[in-house]
Amino acid sequence: xxxxxxxxxxxxxxxxxxxxxxxxxxxxxxxxxxxxxxxxxxxxxxxxxxxxxxxxxxxxxxxxxxxxxxxxxxxxxxxxxxxxxxxxxxxxxxxxxxxxxxxxxxxxxxxxxxxxxxxxxxxxxxxxxxxxxxxxxxxxxxxxxxxxxxxxxxxxxxxxxxxxxxxxxxxxxxxxxxxxxxxxxxxxxxxxxxxxxxxxxxxxxxxxxxxxxxxxxxxxxxxxxxxxxxxxxxxxxxxxxxxxxxxxxxxxxxxxxxxxxxxxxxxxxxxxxxxxxxxxxxxxxxxxxxxxxxxxxxxxxxxxxxxxxxxxxxxxxxxxxxxxxxxxxxxxxxxxxxxxxxxxxxxxxxxxxxxxxxxxxxxxxxxxxxxxxxxxxxxxxxxxxxxxxxxxxxxxxxxxxxxxxxxxxxxxxxxxxxxxxxxxxx
Amino acid sequence: xxxxxxxxxxxxxxxxxxxxxxxxxxxxxxxxxxxxxxxxxxxxxxxxxxxxxxxxxxxxxxxxxxxxxxxxxxxxxxxxxxxxxxxxxxxxxxxxxxxxxxxxxxxxxxxxxxxxxxxxxxxxxxxxxxxxxxxxxxxxxxxxxxxxxxxxxxxxxxxxxxxxxxxxxxxxxxxxxxxxxxxxxxxxxxxxxxxxxxxxxxxxxxx
Numbered sequence: 001x002x003x004x005x006x007x008x009x010x011x012x013x014x015x016x017x018x019x020x021x022x023x024x025x026x027x028x029x030x031x032x033x034x035x036x037x038x039x040x041x042x043x044x045x046x047x048x049x050x051x052x053x054x055x056x057x058x059x060x061x062x063x064x065x066x067x068x069x070x071x072x073x074x075x076x077x078x079x080x081x082x083x084x085x086x087x088x089x090x091x092x093x094x095x096x097x098x099x100x101x102x103x104x105x106x107x108x109x110x111x112x113x114x115x116x117x118x119x120x121x122x123x124x125x126x127x128x129x130x131x132x133x134x135x136x137x138x139x140x141x142x143x144x145x146x147x148x149x150x151x152x153x154x155x156x157x158x159x160x161x162x163x164x165x166x167x168x169x170x171x172x173x174x175x176x177x178x179x180x181x182x183x184x185x186x187x188x189x190x191x192x193x194x195x196x197x198x199x200x201x202x203x204x205x206x207x208x209x210x211x212x213x214x215x216x217x218x219x220x221x222x223x224x225x226x227x228x229x230x231x232x233x234x235x236x237x238x239x240x241x242x243x244x245x246x247x248x249x250x251x252x253x254x255x256x257x258x259x260x261x262x263x264x265x266x267x268x269x270x271x272x273x274x275x276x277x278x279x280x281x282x283x284x285x286x287x288x289x290x291x292x293x294x295x296x297x298x299x300x301x302x303x304x305x306x307x308x309x310x311x312x313x314x315x316x317x318x319x320x321x322x323x324x325x326x327x328x329x330x331x332x333x334x335x336x337x338x339x340x341x342x343x344x345x346x347x348x349x350x351x352x353x354x355x356x357x358x359x360x361x362x363x364x365x366x367x368x369x370x371x372x373x374x375x376x377x378x379x380x381x382x383x384x385x386x387x388x389x390x391x392x393x394x395x396x397x398x399x400x401x402x403x404x405x406x407x408x409x410x411x412x413x414x415x416x417x418x419x420x421x422x423x424x425x426x
Numbered sequence: 427x428x429x430x431x432x433x434x435x436x437x438x439x440x441x442x443x444x445x446x447x448x449x450x451x452x453x454x455x456x457x458x459x460x461x462x463x464x465x466x467x468x469x470x471x472x473x474x475x476x477x478x479x480x481x482x483x484x485x486x487x488x489x490x491x492x493x494x495x496x497x498x499x500x501x502x503x504x505x506x507x508x509x510x511x512x513x514x515x516x517x518x519x520x521x522x523x524x525x526x527x528x529x530x531x532x533x534x535x536x537x538x539x540x541x542x543x544x545x546x547x548x549x550x551x552x553x554x555x556x557x558x559x560x561x562x563x564x565x566x567x568x569x570x571x572x573x574x575x576x577x578x579x580x581x582x583x584x585x586x587x588x589x590x591x592x593x594x595x596x597x598x599x600x601x602x603x604x605x606x607x608x609x610x611x612x613x614x615x616x617x618x619x620x621x622x623x624x625x626x627x628x629x630x631x632x633x
Contacts, residue, residue: 206468258513258514258515258516260514294462320462320467321463321514322467323466337463337464337466337467338467338478338480339463340480343480343481345472
C-alpha cells in the first residue's frame with residue numbers, strides 16, 4: 001500500500017510531535033505529498049503531555065486540536081504510527097527509506113470504546129505519565145491520542161489477558177496475529193522532527209533523583225498539575241501523597257554543565273516560572289515557590305512573564321546553583337548551597353523539589369544516516385547533500401512556538417528540494 | 427612589603443585578575459567562573475573558612491589583592507576534589523587554590539604561622555636536602571615548630587607511637603644522623619634549581 005503512495009515527489013517527516021505535525025501540514029497544504037511517521041502509538045509528542053503552555057497559560061489540547069483538525073481534513077498526508085526509520089540510502093531528491101512498523105494488535109475497526117482495557121488485568125508502566133502511574137496493558141495512549149485507537153501491549157499477546165481483550169472487542173478490532181512489518185519507500189526529501197528528551201536526572205548525583213521520592217523532574221510536575229494526570233491535577237508529593245505547598249525549582253538541572261549538557265536548554269527558566277503559577281493556581285496565597293537559578297534567561301518578549309512572576313509574593317528567587325540535596329527524617333528534601341547575592345549558606349527544607357531538566361536531542365543514541373550534520377550537543381543541522389533537514393526541537397532546544405517556526409522553515413526547504421527534482425525530471 | 431611583592435604591584439597596578447592569570451598556576455581559569463556557587467556549597471569545610479572558592483574568584487575579579495593573598499582560605503583546602511568534580515565549567519578549582527596559596531607564600535603575603543603553610547615549608551625543606559623525605563627529622567621538626575618546651579611535650583605525648591614504629595621497623599632512629607639519600611643528591615638539587623628557574627621565567631619573577 002505504502003509503496004504506491006510514496007514517490008520521489010514525496011516528503012518524509014520523521015516524528016509526529018508538534019514540530020513534525022506542523023512541517024507535514026505546512027508541506028501538505030502547499031499541495032505536496034507527505035508521509036508522517038511516528039514511533040509512538042499516537043501523534044502529539046511531548047507537547048501533548050504538558051499541562052499548560054507559556055506565556056499565555058493555555059492548554060496544549062487547543063493547539064493540538066487545531067493541528068489534528070488540519071490533519072484530518074488533508075488528503076496529502078499519510079500518517080504511520082508505531083513506525084521507526086531503519087535506514088536511509090540514496091541522495092537528495094531520491095532517497096530510499098526503510099521503515100519498521102511495530103504491531104499494534106488493534107486494527108482500524110477500533111472505536112476506542114475501551115472494553116478491551118476493562119477486560120485485561122495486567123498493568124504496565126504508563127510511559128505517557130513518565131512512569132508516575134500504571135495503565136492496563138490494553139490502553140489509549142492519552143485523551144488527545146491520534147489516531148483514537150487502542151494499543152495492546154506486546155507483553156500480553158499470547159496470554160490469557162490477550163484473549164480476554166480479543167473476546168471483549170465487539171467490533172473485531174483486536175488482531176493478535178499482527179506481525180512486525182518492514183516497508184521501503186521512495187521519497188524526495190526527509191524532515192527529521194525527532195524532537196527532544198529530558199536529560200536523565202539520575203546522572204546528576206548530588207540531587208538524588210531516583211533516591212529521594214520527593215525529587216521529581218519538571219515533566220513529571222506537568223503530569224501532577226494536569227487534571228488528566230495521575231493525581232487528577234492535585235500537587236501531591238510521591239513519597240506520602242501529602243499535598244506539596246512549599247515547592248523548590250532547581251534550574252540548569254543538567255544544562256550549562258560541562259559534566260552533563262554543555263548547552264543552555266533555553267526553555268527551562270520559562271517552564272519553571274510557568275510552573276510557579278501552577279502552585280499559585282492550586283494553593284493561592286498559601287503556596288510557596290522558590291526558584292534556585294544561576295541566571296534567569298527568559299528569551300526576548302517572554303521577559304514580561306518573568307516580571308509578572310516577580311510581582312507574585314508566593315514566588316522567591318535564590319541566585320544559587322544548589323550544591324546537593326539530602327533528605328530529612330520526614331522525607332523532606334533539604335537543599336544545601338551558598339547564595340551568590342551575599343554568599344549566605346543555606347540548608348532549606350521543601351515539600352517537593354522540581355528539577356528543571358535540560359533538553360537533549362531524542363535522536364542521541366540513535367544512529368542517524370551518515371550524511372547528517374549534527375552540532376556538538378547532537379542537535380540536527382541538516383545533511384551534507386542538503387536534501388534532509390531538521391525541524392523543531394531536534395534542531396535546538398526550542399519551546400512550542402519556536403519549534404513551530406522552525407518546522408515551517410524546514411517544510412519550505414523540503415518543498416524546494418521537491419520542486420528542483422520535479423524540474424529536472426521535466 | 428617584600429621586594430617581589432612591590433614589583434608585582436608596580437607591574438599590574440589594579441589589574442589583579444591579570445596578575446593571577448599570568449602568575450598563578452591555573453590562574454587563567456578564574457575568568458571562566460560564572461558564580462553559580464556549587465563549589466562553595468560542595469566544600470566539606472566551606473562553613474569553616476572565610477572565603478570559599480566562589481568568593482575568592484569574585485574577589486580576584488574585584489581587584490581585592492590584599493584580601494585574597496592574605497586570606498587563609500586556600501590553605502584550608504584538603505584537596506578532596508568535590509569542587510572540581512561538580513564545577514559546571516570544569517574549573518580546576520583545587521589546583522587554582524593551591525596555586526594561589528603558593529603565590530601568596532612566594533610574595534610572603536600568606537598568613538604567618540598558618541599551620542598548613544608551616545608544615546608544607548617543613549616538608550619541602552626536608553625533601554630537597556637529600557631528595558628523600560626523612561620522616562624522623564620531619565616528625566621532630568613538626569613537634570618543635572612551636573618552640574622547644576612544646577616540642578618536648580609533643581614528643582612525650584607521641585612516645586609510645588614512636589617506639590611502636592621503631593619495633594615494627596617502620597622508623598629507624600639512626601636516620602637522625604644524615605639519613606638515607608638519593609644516589610645523586612647533587613643532581614636532584616640541580617634539577618630543582620632548574621625547575622625553579624623555568625617556573626620563575628614563566629611566571630615573570632625576576633630572581
